[in-house]
Every structure is written in C-alpha cells, then in structure tokens.
C-alpha cells in the first residue's frame with residue numbers, strides 16, 4: 161500500500177495565488193492528467209515576452225498528459241487549450257462540450273484539434289477514476305471533479321457558488337476526501353452575495369423607475385443565469401428583451417439542453433437585433449450560422465426603439481455600438497453594467513468609443529448603478545461547502561488570499577501551496 165505513495169503527487173502550475181488561469185497536474189505511477197489550463201485574467205495587460213512565456217509554459221504542461229479535465233468553459237480555465245497536442249483527450253460535461261464549439265464560430269477555435277468527450281458520470285483514465293459533480297457557477301454546465309487514485313481522493317471544486325439558482329447542488333459533493341482544492345475568489349470580501357432573483361428584482365425596479373427610457377445592459381452572453389434574470393425582469397415590466405446574434409445563438413444552444421431556458425425560436429418578447437459590423441463579419445465567416453439565427457428568430461423593427469423606448473431592453477457589448485449609434489441616437493437611454501465592475505475600467509478601443517458616446521449626450525444617456533452578483537461563493541458559502549465535504553486538508557485555489565483560509569477554516573488543515581511546487585500526497589490526518 162505504502163510503496164506507491166511517493167509516486168503520487170500534485171503540482172499547481174498556476175492558480176495557488178491568483179484568480180483564474182487555473183492549471184493543476186496530478187501525477188500517479190503510470191499516468192498524469194491536467195485539470196483546466198486557463199488563460200490568466202490579466203493576460204492582455206502583460207508584456208509580449210510574458211505572453212509568449214505563458215503559452216510556452218502551457219505547451220509544456222499539456223505535453224504528454226493522458227487527459228485534461230475541464231471544469232467549465234470560462235477562458236480562465238480553458239483559454240490555453242490551443243497549446244495541447246493534436247487529439248489530446250478532454251473530458252467535460254456535455255453542456256461544456258457543446259458551448260466550447262461557440263468559440264470557434266464567433267472567434268478563434270481553441271479546441272478544434274482536441275478529442276472532447278462528454279463525461280456523464282465517472283470515467284477511468286489509467287490510474288485515475290474521475291467523477292463529475294454538477295455545481296452552480298456563472299457558466300452553464302460547470303462541474304467539480306473527484307479524482308481517486310492509489311487510495312487517495314482529491315476533490316477539485318472548480319468555480320462554485322451557492323447563491324445561484326442551483327446552489328443546493330453542493331450538497332451532492334462527496335465527503336471526507338483527503339484534499340479539497342477550493343476556490344476562494346471572494347475571500348477577504350466580507351459581503352454576502354445576492355441571488356439571481358435579487359438581481360432580477362433590481363432590474364424590474366430600475367425598468368419601472370425609468371419608463372420613458374430604453375435600457376442597455378452590459379452582461380456576458382455566456383452567463384445564462386443573468387440573461388434569464390434579465391428576461392424575467394423584462395416579462396415583469398412588459399418590455400422586450402433584444403439580444404444580438406451571438407447571445408441568441410448561445411441561448412438557443414442551451415435551450416436544447418434545458419427547455420426552461422428561453423429561446424428566440426418560441427418566445428415572442430425575445431427579439432434579435434443585427435449590428436452591421438458584427439453581422440457582416442459573422443456572415444463572411446459563418447454564413448450558415450447567421451442564416452440559422454435569422455431564420456429562427458423574430459427580428460426587431462429597427463425604428464421602433466426610437467418610437468417606443470419604454471418597450472425595450474438590449475443586451476449590450478461595447479463592440480455592438482454601431483447599432484445604437486444608428487438607431488437610438490436621439491433616444492433616452494439608461495445603461496447598466498451587469499458584470500464584474502473591473503471590466504468597466506479596461507482600456508479597450510471599443511469601450512473607449514462607447515464611453516465617449518455615452519458622455520456626448522449626458523442628458524439623454526445615463527449610467528445607472530451596476531446590478532450584479534458574483535459567480536463565486538461568498539465566505540459563508542465557502543464555510544458551508546467545507547462543513548459538508550469535511551476534507552482532511554484544504555488546498556487554496558483561484559484566490560488572491562490563500563493565507564486567509566486558515567482564519568476562515570480554523571478547525572481544518574490548510575495546505576498553502578506555491579505554484580510549480582510538487583506536493584507528495586502523504587497521509588494528512590489519520
């Protein structure tokens with residue numbers, strides 16, 4: 161029994177001291193696997209030499225691994241998959257596997273060369289027996305993984321929260337594991353996170369308080385829970401929700417996995433608007449997809465928001481500004497950021513253009529307070545997860561404050577790890 165133990169180890173390549181960019185390697189006597197291989201969230205702000213190094217490192221980590229397990233389709237978890245050798249086996253939930261195809265349609269395809277296998281329940285890869293557990297996160301189809309090898313059990317939480325619609329799923333997580341790799345994005349932020357229902361109610365309140373304005377809401381098209389909250393708020397306040405072709409495609413794809421998610425194919429108050437610049441690029445690249453969206457969706461009457469602003473809420477992104485410039489130039493607009501506040505501070509050309517457009521008519525166009533809730537567990541929720549799982553040892557991940565885990569979990573063993581340091585799996589508390 162004991163003889164094999166020195167051959168089992170884990171290495172956190174990245175993620176022990178930062179939010180996002182996760183990559184963890186598990187090594188057993190005859191095999192090794194990777195969990196996630198994400199792009200660091202600050203990648204765009206890095207110098208070119210550092211960006212090159214990020215790709216080179218990923219290539220090395222991804223080389224010769226027997227499989228990759230992907231927890232969800234956010235870029236900070238799979239954004240470096242293009243560095244994996246051809247035909248590398250990737251396991252992900254069927255929802256994640258479906259949604260990953262989107263990147264290839266609307267942007268660069270990072271996964272086309274990979275052998276992506278949907279994981280239903282449990283798979284075995286040489287020394288590893290791996291089971292997926294669905295969790296709630298701001299990515300549809302997110303999961304945690306339990307890795308069992310050579311008598312040891314490691315639970316990797318992935319990104320997780322309890323305040324979303326499916327927060328209760330954490331109660332299905334396995335218990336008494338040897339190691340719990342636990343995300344801690346919100347560690348040190350003492351605020352309780354509100355629910356998506358609270359978010360919906362805040363939208364309703366704002367929509368009703370500004371009955372003469374059209375609304376632009378900047379949210380991620382891939383945050384399905386948010387689009388649904390927004391849709392429900394629109395139904396409640398008798399407005400149409402207008403989405404761009406990308407958001408429509410994502411929503412309709414998810415609707416095929418879960419018919420409770422509204423789709424532009426059968427919800428008459430869910431309309432599609434077609435920004436020229438975005439659509440001509442999509443038409444050139446994927447005419448078939450463009451046609452499919454147009455054929456199956458109700459198109460907005462372009463002149464109606466100007467005439468009846470109170471009937472409209474738009475899902476917005478800065479790169480879609482040309483539509484609003486053209487059709488809502490003299491319309492009263494209220495703008496809400498419904499995503500992580502720091503995105504507003506980024507310095508991208510599209511965002512700069514949008515900020516200038518907003519500021520050009522301060523009476524007509526006003527930014528209201530942000531309406532958002534995190535995709536990550538708050539501190540009380542992290543405690544609930546740990547109380548349920550009862551791990552022998554907690555390993556901080558996806559956090560800028562690993563040192564705070566000891567304070568938050570005083571009766572547990574916490575193993576603070578440094579990126580790239582191999583950790584032999586020894587008996588933690590017998």
Ligand SMILES: [Zn+2]
Pocket residue numbers: 179180181234236237319558
């Ligand atoms: Zn993440």
Ligand SMILES: [Zn+2]
Pocket residue numbers: 232234297299319535
């Ligand atoms: Zn995530």
